[in-house]
Amino acid sequence: MFARCSAGASRNSKYASKRLPLRRCTRSNSSTSAGTPKSPPHTQDRSRSKYAPRRLVIAIFSGAGLIAGWQLYNIYGKDSSFAAYSLLSKERVSSTASIFHLKPEGGAQDFERYTDARKRGIWNVHFKQPQLQIVRAYTPLPPLDSVGGEKQRELRFLIRNDPHGEVSGYLHRLPIGAEVEMRGPNVEYEFNPDVRQIVFLAGGTGIAPALQAAYALFEGNKAIDGDQTNKDKKLHILWASRMREDCLGGVSDAPPAETVPPKPTWSGFFSTPKAKPPPPVSQEQGLLVKELEALKKKYPGQVTVEYFVNAEDTWIDEDAVLRALSRFDGKDFTTGMTTPQEQRQILISGPPGFISYLAGPKEWRNGREEQGSVSKIVAHAISKNPHNVKVWKI
Numbered sequence: 233m234f235a236r237c238s239a240g241a242s243r244n245s246k247y248a249s250k251r252l253p254l255r256r257c258t259r260s261n262s263s264t265s266a267g268t269p270k271s272p273p274h275t276q277d278r279s280r281s282k283y284a285p286r287r288l289v290i291a292i293f294s295g296a297g298l299i300a301g302w303q304l305y306n307i308y309g310k311d312s313s314f315a316a317y318s319l320l321s322k323e324r325v326s327s328t329a330s331i332f333h334l335k336p337e338g339g340a341q342d343f344e345r346y347t348d349a350r351k352r353g354i355w356n357v358h359f360k361q362p363q364l365q366i367v368r369a370y371t372p373l374p375p376l377d378s379v380g381g382e383k384q385r386e387l388r389f390l391i392r393n394d395p396h397g398e399v400s401g402y403l404h405r406l407p408i409g410a411e412v413e414m415r416g417p418n419v420e421y422e423f424n425p426d427v428r429q430i431v432f433l434a435g436g437t438g439i440a441p442a443l444q445a446a447y448a449l450f451e452g453n454k455a456i457d458g459d460q461t462n463k464d465k466k467l468h469i470l471w472a473s474r475m476r477e478d479c480l481g482g483v484s485d486a487p488p489a490e491t492v493p494p495k496p497t498w499s500g501f502f503s504t505p506k507a508k509p510p511p512p513v514s515q516e517q518g519l520l521v522k523e524l525e526a527l528k529k530k531y532p533g534q535v536t537v538e539y540f541v542n543a544e545d546t547w548i549d550e551d552a553v554l555r556a557l558s559r560f561d562g563k564d565f566t567t568g569m570t571t572p573q574e575q576r577q578i579l580i581s582g583p584p585g586f587i588s589y590l591a592g593p594k595e596w597r598n599g600r601e602e603q604g605s606v607s608k609i610v611a612h613a614i615s616k617n618p619h620n621v622k623v624w625k626i
């Protein structure tokens with residue numbers, strides 16, 4: 233909507249500036265055309281001198297208006313307008329998802345906005361399906377350490393191919409080199425500088441915001457915090473996938489020694505313990521598992537990951553969230569409820585059903601999507617091991 237307005241505005245101003253000399257030209261032509269009674273020269277001079285100051289004022293105001301309009305368009309309009317990106321490559325992650333690499337076709341200034349968003353928190357961009365004129369949000373993956381130079385100006389996206397989906401299907405059908413229209417960034421969740429420890433519950437492509445969280449947490453305030461403060465930060469990711477192929481070769485990090493508080497003795501009477509076969513470990517690692525492993529190497533002891541695969545009957549349940557909460561209990565947090573809430577956060581990202589299953593649904597109020605109350609698994613886990621923790625559904 234905004235984009236169309238700004239595109240129109242820029243076109244109009246272009247036309248306006250072209251029309252202006254044309255009008256003047258027509259007027260002067262008509263005054264000299266054959267058959268039209270001519271005014272005596274002295275009358276023409278007088279009327280010219282009479283109108284000259286007014287014309288000058290109009291011209292100055294029009295010019296100033298055009299300049300102001302152009303500045304406003306640059307400041308406000310551009311953020312919501314679509315920019316052209318070209319599709320460089322697609323890397324297959326699994327039978328249903330690929331990582332897309334895109335490069336801006338415009339100048340470097342277009343990319344600065346994304347560099348800033350990366351440091352702030354969780355963000356997305358909109359892709360346009362041009363035939364249907366519909367847009368969908370997608371979450372850029374953070375830049376890889378292994379790439380430098382021009383490649384740092386690429387955007388990467390993990391995109392699931394929904395066989396019946398309008399935009400994801402369109403994107404997956406695009407050939408390499410195709411142009412994609414994108415607008416953004418939309419910063420969805422900005423980290424408070426106080427944040428120290430995060431438990432991230434990710435479902436499916438919700439791993440992309442988890443990787444963004446890692447980047448913003450460790451790299452975002454690096455210059456301000458310094459290396460020592462950065463070393464106190466921790467991120468624990470619980471990633472649930474439908475199939476093992478989505479997280480091939482992923483092995484969960486062991487829970488901390490002092491883990492789940494003992495269950496009430498009666499709990500075993502009412503539920504038969506599920507015997508879960510250990511997941512088959514593949515020597516081969518999926519692309520995203522490699523990225524998570526690289527993060528663990530870069531921040532040893534600070535990043536930990538647990539994998540859950542629905543097809544193997546492993547789920548993020550109350551025990552898993554309780555175990556994750558116990559990772560919060562570092563030396564800085566023994567004071568319990570007195571620590572500021574922003575320091576410890578549980579972030580949840582994935583399809584609406586995943587968020588709803590873990591913490592209750594987000595709610596629509598007055599045409600806006602709001603957080604809704606925190607209930608279900610996450611609320612029960614917090615009540616069993618009380619923490620002053622902020623919960624945010626992404």
Ligand SMILES: Cc1cc2nc3c(=O)[nH]c(=O)nc-3n(C[C@H](O)[C@H](O)[C@H](O)COP(=O)(O)OP(=O)(O)OC[C@H]3O[C@@H](n4cnc5c(N)ncnc54)[C@H](O)[C@@H]3O)c2cc1C
Pocket residue numbers: 356368369370371372389390391392393394396397398399400401420437440
């Ligand atoms: C903030 C945000 C970030 C996101 N980031 C990512 C990301 O990084 N990667 C990613 O892959 N996705 C991401 N998504 C999801 C993405 O925006 C799209 O929702 C997703 O790709 C599906 O869009 P689509 O146009 O392909 O499917 P749609 O056309 O919207 O269809 C979605 C599903 O609904 C079904 N459907 C459509 N119409 C009907 C109907 N009338 N009756 C019954 N069923 C119907 C379709 O069959 C399909 O299965 C994100 C979403 C949000 C909100």
